Amino acid sequence: MGLALDLLVTAVSLAIFAQHIWALRGHFVSKTINRGAMGIAIMANLCALWFLVLTWTVEQPASAQVLGLGLELLSLALFWWAVKASRAASLRYVFDEGAPATLVSTGPYALVRHPFYTSYILYWAGWTIAAWSWLGLVPLVIVVIAYTVAARFEENLFARTGMAADYVAYRNRTGLFWPRLIGRS
Template sequence: MIHSFLPPGLWLLWLLYWRATAKRAKPTIRRDSAGSYRAQVMTLILAGALMALPSDMLPGFGARFAPAGEGLFWIGIGLTALGLLFAAWARHCLGANWSGVVSIQSGHELVRTGPYALVRHPIYTGLLTAFAGSALTLGQWRGVAAVALAILALWRKLALEERWLIEEFGEPYKAYRRRVRAVIPFLL
């Protein structure tokens, strides 16, 4: 019973927090196109649907890549919770500088503290960790496909953010890039 409710329950709690804090953003002076944002969101929704739908609705994706077991499930739950908490911490540290759409706000600040001292895009780090954890709780190929979709959606967004942050902050952002990795501490 807990196996079917705990993973989506963690995501639901995170979504409630995300929604509740979305109204704090500063006024936007530059934003990505609505079509680009929709494509990113739809890709993430598709990734979530791959994990949420019953495996019999997804022929071929219900096969296991790992044996079923309590250990793998709880490791996955731990990673999911850790990833969602890391993303929430990053969102809290961004404060009013956050936006769901790639954007530059009026009075935008370059945040380099908290999780931003570990990675430049900790929200993406957290989300990808949570997707990977959720995939482990399933142990099925549909979870792997969902992680791949999440990587595609977030990597494209990350590339655009990087370009805009360099344009906005110049040398301070370039120095930050040289010191702090994008997604995985010490690697990517």
């Protein structure tokens, strides 16, 4: 069962990663890929290579691989829900300095302000669990930091638009990456 699960983890993880890559040209609309977006892309590719190595060199319990796959599939569902909700919004690449054109607050955006980043974090967390090595925690922490910096950067862009007051109200009712339970995030 080990080889079959390793193959399944590899196939599912790479298929989801390919859909994230598709979003660069198929969903987001910046004119050029800025240095920050290029850095995120390089980071993601290096993480994928790292997790492939871990998947094929570390012995994982089947339960960890199944749990990790489940989390990756959950991330994929969130990713496509975010695509559907933001299809008409003309979202830009990460770290694009252009002012946001719209404030999306439907679909997963009604729960969290950055559902794409949440889906990416869930994806990498799933692969970390499936790889079942403490060595997977290093890239996971780097990914979480990178997407947190990106989210805060994008939130600061709203402060310079006519949507600033609407964004503050939106921010007060939604969580950054996770649905708001209590308090302010």
